Amino acid sequence: MSATEIDPQKLEAVMGQAVLDMGAAISAPLFVIGDRLGLYKAMADAGPLSSTEVAERAGVAERSVREWLRNQAAAGYVNYDPGADTYELPPEQALALADEESPYYLLGAFELIASLYADEDRILDAFRSGEGMGWHEHDHRLFRGTERFFRPGYKGNLVAEWIPALDGVEEKLAEGAKVADVGCGHGASTVLMAEAFPASEFHGFDYHGASIERAREAADAAGVGGRAKFDVATAKDFPAGGYDMVAVFDCLHDMGDPVGASAHIHETLADDGTWMIVEPFAGDHPEDNFNPVGRIFYGASTMICTPASLDQEVGLALGAQAGEERLTEVIKEGGFASVRRATETPFNLILEAKP
Ligand SMILES: C[S@@+](CC[C@H](N)C(=O)[O-])C[C@H]1O[C@@H](n2cnc3c(N)ncnc32)[C@H](O)[C@@H]1O
Known part of the structure; x- marks a missing residue:
């Protein structure tokens, strides 16, 4: 195909969609980490917190938490205040990410998705054999993730x-x-x-x-x-x-x-x-x-x-x-x-x- 046949606007749309998907895919294990370490729960109802305060509340290392918070803020799950250098989990996000009894809680989905990476080779074999x-x-995370989702x-x-x-x-x-x-x-x-x-x-x-x-x-x-x-x-x-x-x-x-x-x-x-x-x-x-x-x-x-x-x-x-x-x-x-x-x-x- 020659370059003249490429519609630049359509190409831009493909790249835009792919960048969104890359952001979602690379953030998936970060949701699981936030879930397993209790980072969302540490932030729920706490108002604005520095990365040090989030790390202390969850009992984990600040430098990793700071980077995690910036990933979450880039996606809009966490609000960042540049003046105060603080991060806040808004109440709507807390319903989805921190409250396991809320009907909106969705972190189980990311545990389920994590199981699929562990099973990738086996799933690929099933594509080849057709035997399912x-x-x-x-992977055991599918069972618990499904329940929690x-x-x-x-x-x-x-x-x-x-x-x-x-x-x-x-x-x-x-x-x-x-x-x-x-x-x-x-x-x-x-x-x-x-x-x-x-x-x-x-x-x-x-x-x-x-x-x-x-x-x-x-x-x-x-x-x-x-x-x-x-x-x-x-x-x-x-x-x-x-x-x-x-x-x-x-x-x-x-x-x-x-x-x-x-x-x-x-x-x-x-x-x-x-x-x-x-x-x-x-x-x-x-x-x-x-x-x-x-x-x-x-x-x-x-x-x-x-x-x-x-x-x-x-x-x-x-x-x-x-x-x-x-x-x-x-x-x-x-x-x-x-x-x-x-x-x-x-x-x-x-x-x-x-x-
Ligand atoms: C997606 S899960 C749903 C589990 C549960 N109903 C829920 O909503 O949380 C599908 C379930 O169907 C079960 N299952 C699949 N085939 C089955 C069969 N032939 N007889 C009984 N259970 C089956 C699986 O073991 C699995 O627990």
């Missing part, structure tokens, strides 16, 4: 918005119902539901043994271990129980055989039971998802979800952004008579399926 890579094969969204929405959007389910849970949380991971969703509905019993299932152990610890720590039980089982072999509700949170697309899972869930539900399907928000066509959230999900789907599904029997590989139409087909193929969108958030689609 099991969820259980990933998803929990704030569940905490903000599950009990307040999603369950009330289902037909008659909130009333049943308040009176006393039996619930299965399939593909429960570390049990964040199970524990939140058990805390909110003390008359109901909850059973979390996941094929990944280490996640089930962690879920049991989380339930005990939250004081709901008596009503939130966890067992290793797949979505196709968890024990039947006449469940009033089965829920799957951000995992149907990770399964090799989501149609088989749908059929088994259909069998295990009570006749008037409800299946709640929480999936990443997505439009039905790839181009509907070419936006900042879709970009994140396609990244996760390429490196985590699609290989996870390919690693299992059938290997349907729905991808993290299958969209409502395709999800509805899969759910109905398993035997469900009706599927509707109960509600949505910018990150999640919440579907309700009835037998």
